[in-house]
Amino acid sequence: MNPEDLLNEGADDKKKQSPLVSLEVDLKFFSESIREVAVEIMVEGLSAYPIFIAHQHDVSIGELILDHNELNSEWTINASTLEEFIEKGVIKKELKQRFIDSYKNPHDFMCVFAIVPEGANFVFFPYSKE
Helix, strand or coil: CCHHHHHCCCHHHCCCCCHHHHHHHHHHHCHHHHHHHHHHHHHCCCCCCEEEEEECCCCCCCEEEECHHHHCCCCEEEEEEHHHHHHCCCCCHHHHHHHHHHCCCCCCEEEEEEEECCEEEEEEEECCCC
16 A cells, blocks of 8 residues: 555545644654664564554554654654564464565565554555665
């Protein structure tokens, strides 16, 4: 799924902007920091499938890496892995291979689990090009 698909920027939405618009801004701004954490997760052998949780409320999955309160941003980002998502039951064991098959190159895209009031979904967001 592309970030544009989630933005809901139709004519009816001009009054109520999707929170994912601000998420896109934060992801672009913190792109390099998130990429460094992803590489570290892979190099240390923790996982070949890093996942970043973007949220605006407390969550009990992953490790905090970017706190919106400290950084004056809209979103907090936690770092996690496919293995933790399976362990916590967010991804069912029987769907592991489907997730792996749809996982994009972690050197080019960050895998973001975006949590909004309407629900949560995976988004593959490209790292900013320097």
